[in-house]
Structure formats: C-alpha cells, structure tokens
Amino acid sequence: MHVRLLRVSLLxxxxxxxxxxxxxxxxxxxxxxxxxxxxxxxxxxxxxNAETGCQLTKPPDDETLSIYGLICDRRESPRVPVPxxxxxxxxxxxxxxxxxxxxPDGSFVIDLPGEPISYLGKTYAVxxxxxxxxxxxxxxxxxxxxxxxxxxxxxxxxPVGAAGPGAEGKLIQAIQLTITGLVxxxxxAMASLGLSMIFGTTGxxxxxxxxxxxxxxxxxxxxxxxxxxxxxxxxxxxxxVGVLAAFLVSGLFGWVNDAGLWRPLRRRGSSLVAxxxxxxxxxxxxxxxxxxxxxxxxxxxxxxAAIEPWxxxxxxxxxxxxxxxxxxxxxxxxxxxxxxxxxxGKATRAVADNPALSSATGINVERVISIVWIGGxxxxxxxxxxxxxxxxxxxxxxxxxxxxxxAATVLGGLGTIWGAIVGAFVIGLFTELTTLFIPAExxxxxxxxxxxxxxxxxPQGLLGRAERVG
Amino acid sequence: xxFHNLLTLSLQQALGPTAVIYALAAIGLNVHFxxxxxxxxxxxxxxxxxxYGMVFVATEWGLSLWLGTLVGLVLTVILAxxxxxxxxxxxxxxxxxxxxxxxxxxRQTIGAAKxxxxxxxxxxxxxxxxxxxxxxxxxxxxxxxxxxxWSAFDFWVMTVGWLLVAxxxxxxxxxxRSPWGRVLxxxxxxxxxxxxxxxxxxxxxxxxxxxGGLFGALAGFMTALRSASIGPSFFATDVTFFAYTVLLxxxxxxxxxxxxxxxxxxxxxxxxxxxxxxATSGTDPLIPASIMDSTQASLMRFIFLGLGLMLLMIFRPxxxxxxxRELAIDAR
Numbered sequence: 001m002h003v004r005l006l007r008v009s010l011l012x013x014x015x016x017x018x019x020x021x022x023x024x025x026x027x028x029x030x031x032x033x034x035x036x037x038x039x040x041x042x043x044x045x046x047x048x049n050a051e052t053g054c055q056l057t058k059p060p061d062d063e064t065l066s067i068y069g070l071i072c073d074r075r076e077s078p079r080v081p082v083p084x085x086x087x088x089x090x091x092x093x094x095x096x097x098x099x100x101x102x103x104p105d106g107s108f109v110i111d112l113p114g115e116p117i118s119y120l121g122k123t124y125a126v127x128x129x130x131x132x133x134x135x136x137x138x139x140x141x142x143x144x145x146x147x148x149x150x151x152x153x154x155x156x157x158x159p160v161g162a163a164g165p166g167a168e169g170k171l172i173q174a175i176q177l178t179i180t181g182l183v184x185x186x187x188x189a190m191a192s193l194g195l196s197m198i199f200g201t202t203g204x205x206x207x208x209x210x211x212x213x214x215x216x217x218x219x220x221x222x223x224x225x226x227x228x229x230x231x232x233x234x235x236x237x238x239x240x241v242g243v244l245a246a247f248l249v250s251g252l253f254g255w256v257n258d259a260g261l262w263r264p265l266r267r268r269g270s271s272l273v274a275x276x277x278x279x280x281x282x283x284x285x286x287x288x289x290x291x292x293x294x295x296x297x298x299x300x301x302x303x304x305a306a307i308e309p310w311x312x313x314x315x316x317x318x319x320x321x322x323x324x325x326x327x328x329x330x331x332x333x334x335x336x337x338x339x340x341x342x343x344x345g346k347a348t349r350a351v352a353d354n355p356a357l358s359s360a361t362g363i364n365v366e367r368v369i370s371i372v373w374i375g376g377x378x379x380x381x382x383x384x385x386x387x388x389x390x391x392x393x394x395x396x397x398x399x400x401x402x403x404x405x406x407a408a409t410v411l412g413g414l415g416t417i418w419g420a421i422v423g424a425f426v427i428g429l430f431t432e433l434t435t436l437f438i439p440a441e442x443x444x445x446x447x448x449x450x451x452x453x454x455x456x457x458x459p460q461g462l463l464g465r466a467e468r469v470g
Numbered sequence: 471x472x473f474h475n476l477l478t479l480s481l482q483q484a485l486g487p488t489a490v491i492y493a494l495a496a497i498g499l500n501v502h503f504x505x506x507x508x509x510x511x512x513x514x515x516x517x518x519x520x521x522y523g524m525v526f527v528a529t530e531w532g533l534s535l536w537l538g539t540l541v542g543l544v545l546t547v548i549l550a551x552x553x554x555x556x557x558x559x560x561x562x563x564x565x566x567x568x569x570x571x572x573x574x575x576x577r578q579t580i581g582a583a584k585x586x587x588x589x590x591x592x593x594x595x596x597x598x599x600x601x602x603x604x605x606x607x608x609x610x611x612x613x614x615x616x617x618x619x620w621s622a623f624d625f626w627v628m629t630v631g632w633l634l635v636a637x638x639x640x641x642x643x644x645x646x647r648s649p650w651g652r653v654l655x656x657x658x659x660x661x662x663x664x665x666x667x668x669x670x671x672x673x674x675x676x677x678x679x680x681x682g683g684l685f686g687a688l689a690g691f692m693t694a695l696r697s698a699s700i701g702p703s704f705f706a707t708d709v710t711f712f713a714y715t716v717l718l719x720x721x722x723x724x725x726x727x728x729x730x731x732x733x734x735x736x737x738x739x740x741x742x743x744x745x746x747x748x749a750t751s752g753t754d755p756l757i758p759a760s761i762m763d764s765t766q767a768s769l770m771r772f773i774f775l776g777l778g779l780m781l782l783m784i785f786r787p788x789x790x791x792x793x794x795r796e797l798a799i800d801a802r
Contacts (some may be wrong), residue, residue, distance in 0.1 A: 205566065205567070265784065270784070273509060273562060274784075276563065276566065278779075278784060280711050280779065281715075281776045281777065281780035281781075281782075281783065282780055283776070284711060284772060284776030285773055285775075285780065287772075287776075288776060291769055292766050296765075403571055403574055406567045407567075410567055439583075439584050441578070442578070442582065442584070444574070444578060445575050445578050448572075448574060448575050449575060451567075452572065455557065455560065456555070459559070459560050459564070
C-alpha cells in the first residue's frame with residue numbers, strides 16, 4: 001500500500017514543484033516592464049563612445065516593436081555620427097515594412113506597424129540605402145539579417161568606414177557560420193547525449209526529452225527573475241547561478257521523471273511502444289504546463305541581453321559564445337570521461353550493451369538507470385539554459401529542438417555515447433553551413449534530409465554497431 | 471455556468487467537421503499502427519501533401535477539385551513509397567523518428583517563403599472552394615433546433631465527411647477480414663514468424679503504409695474543404711499526436727474505434743475548453759483571475775489531453791473497444 005502512496009506522491013511532487021517554479025515565473029510575467037528595465041541594466045551597446053555624440057539611444061518604451069540603431073563613421077576618433085542616411089526594413093519576401101532617416105546624432109528608429117506578436121520568429125533584413133550615404137564612404141555592412149525572437153526593441157549598428165576591399169566572400173562567412181555552428185553543436189550534443197544514454201539503458205525513445213531542455217531554460221529564468229542580483233566579489237553572477245541551478249534542478253526533475261513514471265512502467269512490463277506514446281502525452285502535458293506558467297512570449301535573460309562583439313577583421317565573436325562553448329565542451333569532456341573511466345561509467349555502458357547480462361554480473365541496473373536519468377536530464381536542462389543565454393527561449397524551445405536531437409542521435413547511432421556527440425556536431429555544423437548555399441529557412445529541412453539519407457545507406461548510424469534490425 | 475450551452479457546443483464539435491477529419495486520420499493510423507504495428511508519426515505529412523495537392527491543382531492550373539483529389543492521392547502514394555523504402559526494414563522506433571521528421575520536412579518546405587508564390591507561404595492558399603460550395607444542396611441551418619445545429623456549409627462538409635468515414639470503415643472491415651488483413655495482423659504479432667512462412671513482410675508493410683496514408687489523404691482533403699483554405703499551421707506535429715489519442719481512446723485494431731474515439735475526443739476537448747473559458751470569464755469568475763486567466767484557461771484542455779493520453783496508455787491501452795490480448799503492442 002505504501003508503495004502506491006509513494007508513487008502518487010512522486011507524481012504530485014513535480015506538480016507542486018512546478019507550481020512553485022510557476023509563481024516565480026508568473027511573478028515575472030505580471031510586470032511587463034521587467035524586460036525593459038532588465039535591458040537597461042545591461043551594458044550599453046557602444047559604451048566606448050560615451051563621450052562622443054555617437055551613442056546608441058533606446059527608443060521610447062511603447063507598445064510597438066521598433067528596430068533602432070546607429071550609423072557611425074569609424075575612421076574618426078572619436079567616432080562621428082552620419083546623419084541623413086535612409087534605412088529600410090524588409091520582410092523575408094522582400095516587401096518593405098518600414099523606413100527611417102538617421103538624425104543628427106546618427107541614430108534612427110523604425111517602428112514596425114501592428115502587434116509585436118506577429119513579428120515573432122521571423123527574420124527581417126535591415127539595409128542601408130547606399131545612395132544616401134556620404135560619398136567616399138563604404139558601410140562595412142549594408143544588409144543585416146535580424147531574427148526577431150523577443151518582443152523587445154531590436155538594436156542594430158551599421159559601422160561606416162572607408163571604401164573597403166568589398167565583399168570578403170564566402171570564406172569569412174563560412175568561418176563565421178562555423179563558429180555559430182560549433183556553439184550550437186555543443187549544446188545539441190549535451191541534449192543528445194542525455195537522450196542517447198536514456199535510450200541505451202532503457203530502450204525508451206523519449207518524446208518528452210525536449211521538455212527537459214525547456215525545463216532547464218525555465219529554471220535559469222526563474223533564478224534570473226528573483227529580486228536583485230546575485231553577486232560574488234562584486235561581479236554579477238546571476239546567470240551563472242541560473243545555469244548551475246538549471247543543471248541541478250533538471251537532474252532532480254530527471255530523477256522524479258524516472259521514479260514517478262518510468263520505473264513503475266518498467267515494473268509493470270509496459271512495452272516500449274506504449275512507453276513511447278506515454279512520453280508523447282507527457283510532452284503535450286509539460287509543454288502546456290510551461291506555457292500556463294511562463295506565457296507564450298519569447299524571453300531573454302537579463303544579463304547578456306546586449307553585448308558588444310569582439311571583432312577580428314570582419315569576423316565577430318561575442319564573449320558570450322566563447323563562454324557557452326567552453327562551458328559546454330567542458331561538460332561534454334567531463335561526462336564522457338566519467339563514462340569512460342569510472343566504475344559507474346563502465347556499469348552504465350554495460351547496461352546499455354546488455355541489461356540482463358550486466359544484472360547477472362552484479363550491477364544494480366535500476367540504480368544505473370536512475371543515475372542515467374539524473375545525468376541525462378541535467379545535461380539537457382543545462383543545454384536549455386545555455387541555449388537561452390545564446391538565443392533566448394520560449395516555452396517550446398525544447399520541442400522545436402527535439403527533431404534535431406533525434407536526428408543527431410539516430411545519425412550517430414541510437415544508444416551510442418560517442419555517436420550522439422559526433423551526430424550532434426554533424427547536424428549542428430550542417431544546419432549553419434548550409435545557409436551559405438540555401439535560404440536559412442531550409443536549414444532544418446536539410447539536416448532532417450541528411451538523417452533520412454544516412455539511414456538509407458547506414459541504418460545503424462555512423463558509429464552504431466552493425467546488427468540485423470529487421 | 472451555462473451547462474446547456476456547454477453540452478450543445480460540445481455536441482456540435484463532437485459530430486462536426488473537425489471530428490470527421492480526425493476520424494479519417496485515425497482510420498489511417500489504425501491500418502498503420504493498430505493492424506500492422508507500424509509507428510507512423512507523420513500522418514500530418516500525408517494529410518498535408520494530399521490537401522495541398524488538391525488545392526494546388528485548383529488554384530494554380532484552375533482545374534477541377536476532382537482532378538485535384540486524384541493528384542493528392544497519387545502524391546500520397548509517392549510519399550509513402552519514399553518514406554517506406556529507407557525505414558520499413560528498420561526497427562519500429564526508427565520509423566517513428568523518420569516519419570515525424572519527414573512530416574516536418576514537408577511542412578517547412580511547403581510553408582517556406584521561398585515558395586510563397588506557389589504555395590502561399592505561411593498564409594497558405596484560398597479561393598478553390600466555390601465548386602464545392604455550389605454543389606451544396608442544403609440551405610439555412612441544419613440539425614435539431616434547440617439541441618444542436620450547424621450552418622448549411624458545415625452540414626454539407628459533414629455529410630460528405632461522414633459518408634467518407636462510413637466508406638472507409640467498410641473498406642477497412644473488408645480488408646482486415648481478408649487473408650491479406652490476417653497477414654498484416656500476424657506481422658504485428660510476430661514479424662519473424664511471418665517471414666519464415668515465406669511472406670514478403672516489407673512488401674506487406676509498404677502496402678499498409680500506402681493504404682493508411684490514403685485514408686490520411688482523405689483527412690487532408692476534408693481539412694482544406696472545411697476551412698475553405700489550407701495552410702502549414704493546419705498540419706503541425708500535434709495533429710498526428712491528437713490523431714493517435716483519438717485512435718487509442720476508441721481502441722486500436724477495431725474498425726469503429728477511430729470513429730467513436732474521434733467523437734469522444736472532440737466532445738471532451740470542447741467541453742473542457744468551454745468549461746474553463748466560462749469558469750474564468752465574467753465579473754465574478756468561478757476561478758479567480760489570480761489563479762487562471764482566460765489565456766491560461768485555453769491551455770487547460772491540452773494539459774488534460776496530455777495527462778489523459780498518459781493515463782489511457784498506462785491503464786487502458788486497448789481503449790474502449792480494443793482487446794488487450796490481441797494488442798500486445800510491442801514492435802521492438
């Protein structure tokens with residue numbers, strides 16, 4: 001009897017927990033100005049120009065979504081603003097939706113007509129009308145593509161310099177995309193590793209894995225929304241604490257998932273297909289619970305909202321990308337070393353290989369599975385939080401990522417550890433680098449096509465062991 | 471709380487055009503999953519290809535919708551062949567992942583801005599409905615006055631739709647009592663045993679995939695006709711998941727399972743939606759706004775849907791009519 005009580009309480013526990021989390025989140029959504037105040041805490045985009053007239057000013061807070069920015073001539077020091085330049089905003093199909101002329105301080109504000117919500121998730125091209133620039137100048141960029149993921153105003157900067165060597169060509173672009181792709185790959189690898197480990201040890205194809213990713217992003221956001229900043233030695237470490245919290249709380253969430261739902265199902269002897277469908281139900285349930293508490297709008301963390309990129313020639317790298325990459329790589333190396341060299345890691349791989357045999361050799365299979373769930377969910381949650389740092393998030397970030405996670409794991413070989421990582425890097429780099437040749441809207445299509453083609457040629461995946469599968 | 475209104479509107483949904491669409495989609499899944507054990511998570515892709523095929527023929531070339539349906543059916547067969555060739559030899563979970571990926575490939579490609587001059591991008595296509603509207607023999611509102619009524623157009627869609635459902639059920643019933651159907655069921659139970667009897671399992675699976683996809687195509691046609699338009703958002707991944715829920719409520723591997731499932735599913739979804747929307751509206755709502763506002767109320771039905779799907783699969787995987795012994799679903 002008390003076993004059943006325990007199970008019921010295990011099911012109720014996460015819901016209570018989510019309620020707690022939800023109060024933190026809904027507290028944030030109750031004050032719509034939270035985003036704006038948070039953004040003004042962030043370092044101004046062009047702080048080194050503070051003493052000059054060429055400084056990015058925020059547009060007035062109003063209901064409309066604006067694209068605002070600045071045109072500066074960088075040949076002078078201090079930089080001088082460039083007035084009377086026409087700037088256009090076009091949507092993906094090339095229709096003009098707004099234009100503006102830069103003022104005497106070089107700044108411009110383009111209000112986008114209509115509800116901000118209708119712009120979310122779309123990409124817009126912001127371009128400078130070359131004819132209106134002063135002669136003998138050449139903007140380093142005339143076209144910027146910006147993806148609107150949040151309903152806050154979007155900053156853009158057009159640095160203007162001497163007429164340069166012209167377009168740097170595909171090589172620079174390829175390097176730039178490789179950097180973006182590597183950062184994305186590391187996060188994808190973290191998420192895929194969890195899915196692959198869980199599949200390997202339990203055989204479960206977990207359609208709710210995307211929700212573990214979103215969970216991490218939401219935990220970090222809840223920490224971010226606590227009053228005040230968390231400071232260590234004068235430095236604002238709120239987001240670091242947030243990511244760590246995402247890691248730990250997601251691990252706990254993974255344990256609750258396993259102990260409250262999947263372990264009882266395994267005990268009942270539920271078939272894998274039945275469990276797969278249960279995971280679909282869990283995915284729908286969790287996704288809507290997230291939206292219930294966190295709302296549908298896209299969000300950003302207060303720190304790292306706007307930072308100035310480092311420029312190497314025409315390459316731009318942000319410190320944020322570097323930090324995310326290093327942290328992600330570190331976690332990946334640590335996890336794989338643990339799996340490779342520790343007793344527990346060996347036990348995990350043994351269970352993935354053959355549960356019955358490893359049970360016979362004295363390995364506590366249920367304990368290993370429990371730890372795999374904790375580890376896998378923690379990795380996924382951390383990936384979600386870091387993904388939120390790099391590109392913002394909404395309640396279905398994990399669900400949108402789920403197919404790419406599947407693609408990465410299947411590509412590398414379902415259930416293999418190295419396969420998941422290799423697959424994630426292939427998919428991550430592929431999605432970014434294909435935008436060199438095909439429109440960006442097809443990048444996921446390309447990655448999913450790769451999955452199908454690989455299955456045709458090598459059904460067991462890149463690193464999977466060849467076995468007869470039907 | 472206006473219970474009369476709640477029951478009336480829910481009944482309207484449960485018998486209305488939406489229920490028809492999901493019944494047809496679930497009949498297709500029944501052939502795939504219920505009878506053959508194939509985990510097709512890309513039913514929305516089949517629906518989309520067929521629906522767009524029909525509409526495209528009418529809007530782009532100005533040809534009749536009849537010819538459009540033919541094109542839609544041919545395209546569905548082609549999609550089934552393309553999907554089946556790489557995956558039917560693989561384990562069940564591979565098929566699940568590949569079909570869900572394929573449905574998303576189809577959706578993102580058709581909805582892309584690049585092809586918006588052909589397929590209308592995210593806005594989709596309209597302006598093909600007139601011939602179908604002209605064929606409508608009904609006028610005014612139809613139904614039982616005071617209990618449940620539909621507009622003449624909805625009633626026309628329902629008439630065509632439920633006729634298709636009835637026809638599909640007869641076809642499935644005839645197929646599954648034939649020797650061919652018995653082979654499908656035995657593939658679901660033990661693939662290796664069937665293979666050892668000299669049957670070409672992959673070929674049978676492919677036939678099942680095509681036939682189930684064709685029922686999905688009918689659902690796609692009805693989706694376009696019901697809304698008088700077609701767009702990528704009609705065919706999101708969740709459509710397939712809902713169709714699975716419909717199938718599992720009624721009971722997989724039963725001819726009438728999807729039909730009953732669809733009626734119950736849409737009655738419950740609609741009743742939950744109306745209940746929570748009423749409970750949070752008005753000056754003195756039943757549930758205070760600090761706990762739930764109207765946006766959150768609209769999510770409650772999906773929260774219950776997810777929970778319901780989990781509990782159904784755990785405690786009664788055979789649904790209402792299914793037979794647990796017949797359906798020891800394990801395709802691994």
